[in-house]
Amino acid sequence: MTAPLRVHDNRVPVYYDGGARISAFRGVPPARGPEDWVGSLSRLPAAILPAGFPADTGVSRTAQGSLADLVAADPEGWLGAPLAKAYGGDPGLLVKLLDAGVRLPVHCHPTRDFAQRHLGSLFGKTEGWIVVDALPGAQVWLGMRDTVHRGDLLRWIEDQDTAAMIAAMNALTVSPGQVLYVPAGLPHAIGPGVFVIELQEPTSFSVLADYTAFGVDPDAATLGLGWDLALSCFDLGGYADRLDALLPAARPLGPGLRSLFAADADGYFRAWEARGDVTLPVASFAVVVVTGGAGSLLTGADRMPIARGDTLVVPASAGPLTFEDTVEAIVCLPPELP
Incomplete structure (x- = not known):
C-alpha cells in the first residue's frame, strides 16, 4: 500500500x-x-x-x-x-x-x-x-x-x-x-x-x-x-x-506548517496544521482531517482531490505528503518514539 x-x-x-x-x-x-x-x-x-x-x-x-x-x-x-x-x-x-x-x-x-x-x-x-x-x-x-x-x-x-x-x-x-x-x-x-x-x-x-x-x-x-x-x-x-x-501555543515547523501541541504531548500524539501549498518534512503513518478549503493531496505520482470534511489514512510507505491549493488540514501523527 x-x-x-x-x-x-x-x-x-x-x-x-x-x-x-x-x-x-x-x-x-x-x-x-x-x-x-x-x-x-x-x-x-x-x-x-x-x-x-x-x-x-x-x-x-x-x-x-x-x-x-x-x-x-x-x-x-x-x-x-x-x-x-x-x-x-x-x-x-x-x-x-x-x-x-x-x-x-x-x-x-x-x-x-x-x-x-x-x-x-x-x-x-x-x-x-x-x-x-x-x-x-x-x-x-x-x-x-x-x-x-x-x-x-x-x-x-x-x-x-x-x-x-x-x-x-x-x-x-x-x-x-x-x-x-x-x-x-x-x-x-x-x-x-x-x-x-x-x-x-x-x-x-x-x-x-x-x-x-x-x-x-x-x-x-x-x-x-x-x-x-x-x-x-x-x-x-x-x-x-x-x-x-x-492551552498550548502552536510551534512553527516551516512555511504553512505548525505543530498544535506542546512538546509534552509528543510522546502521546502529534497534530500538525497544514495550510496551503506545503510538503511535510517526514513520511509517517497519519490520519488526515481536512478542515477547510479544497485542493489536492500528493504522494509520489498520485494526486487525490480533497476538501473540507474529508478524512484519510496514510501509510508510511506513501512518502511525505504534499498539500496543494487552499487546503487546510490537521495531520494527526503517532507518538514520537524515543
Missing part, C-alpha cells in the same frame, strides 16, 4: 447524545452518534459494546477493506519499521470527531502506568482537543481550580453532586481553532455545542465521577476497579494558576 485511503463516517455507539455537527462537517445526511472514529484500528471494548453491533465496531473501513486487516497484513508498510515494532503493530493513536450534544460527564482517564499495573494495557488515555466548531458561549471544564481533597470528591461522587464537581473546576469558553491538552488524570468535561478533533491514546478507559444521569452503573464508571482504586486516577491538584500547560 503506497497511497492514502479515504475513510468515511464511522460512528461508534456511546452513552451520550450528539453528532449533528459531524454530519454537517462531512456533508452527509444527519446520523446519530457523537463519536466518529477516524483512521481507527481500535475496537469498542466488548464490555461496553451494545447488543447487535459487530465485534470490530470502531475499526475504520476503507475501499480496500478493514484498516486493521490492512495494517496487520503489512505493518511495516503502513507504520514504518520502528513504530510497527514499538507497539506490536498498533500505531498508538486514535483520532475522533467528537460532537457533544449534551454536557459530557465529569471524568478522567488513567495514566499509562496505572493502565499497565491495573488494566493490562500498554496505553492509558492522554488526549488533546482541536475545536472545529462551537456554539457562542460553549464551555469545557479542565482540572480543579484549587486542590480538592480525596474525601470531598468521594462525597460528591456518592451523592452524585454534579453541581459541586462543576463548581470546583476551571470553566473555559471555547471557540473554533482553540487547542486544549488533557493529560491522563485531569478531571474534565465537554459542554454541549462543542465539536472537536480529538487525538488520544488508543483506549476507551474512563473513570466517571458523574455517571447516574448517563445510565452508567458504578462498576462501569470505575472500570470494574471499585472507587477505592479508581479514585486514585484523579489528579486533584489546583490548575487555576497553571492553565497555560493545558
Whole structure:
C-alpha cells in the first residue's frame, strides 16, 4: 500500500447524545452518534459494546477493506519499521470527531502506568482537543481550580453532586481553532455545542465521577476497579494558576506548517496544521482531517482531490505528503518514539 485511503463516517455507539455537527462537517445526511472514529484500528471494548453491533465496531473501513486487516497484513508498510515494532503493530493513536450534544460527564482517564499495573494495557488515555466548531458561549471544564481533597470528591461522587464537581473546576469558553491538552488524570468535561478533533491514546478507559444521569452503573464508571482504586486516577491538584500547560501555543515547523501541541504531548500524539501549498518534512503513518478549503493531496505520482470534511489514512510507505491549493488540514501523527 503506497497511497492514502479515504475513510468515511464511522460512528461508534456511546452513552451520550450528539453528532449533528459531524454530519454537517462531512456533508452527509444527519446520523446519530457523537463519536466518529477516524483512521481507527481500535475496537469498542466488548464490555461496553451494545447488543447487535459487530465485534470490530470502531475499526475504520476503507475501499480496500478493514484498516486493521490492512495494517496487520503489512505493518511495516503502513507504520514504518520502528513504530510497527514499538507497539506490536498498533500505531498508538486514535483520532475522533467528537460532537457533544449534551454536557459530557465529569471524568478522567488513567495514566499509562496505572493502565499497565491495573488494566493490562500498554496505553492509558492522554488526549488533546482541536475545536472545529462551537456554539457562542460553549464551555469545557479542565482540572480543579484549587486542590480538592480525596474525601470531598468521594462525597460528591456518592451523592452524585454534579453541581459541586462543576463548581470546583476551571470553566473555559471555547471557540473554533482553540487547542486544549488533557493529560491522563485531569478531571474534565465537554459542554454541549462543542465539536472537536480529538487525538488520544488508543483506549476507551474512563473513570466517571458523574455517571447516574448517563445510565452508567458504578462498576462501569470505575472500570470494574471499585472507587477505592479508581479514585486514585484523579489528579486533584489546583490548575487555576497553571492553565497555560493545558492551552498550548502552536510551534512553527516551516512555511504553512505548525505543530498544535506542546512538546509534552509528543510522546502521546502529534497534530500538525497544514495550510496551503506545503510538503511535510517526514513520511509517517497519519490520519488526515481536512478542515477547510479544497485542493489536492500528493504522494509520489498520485494526486487525490480533497476538501473540507474529508478524512484519510496514510501509510508510511506513501512518502511525505504534499498539500496543494487552499487546503487546510490537521495531520494527526503517532507518538514520537524515543
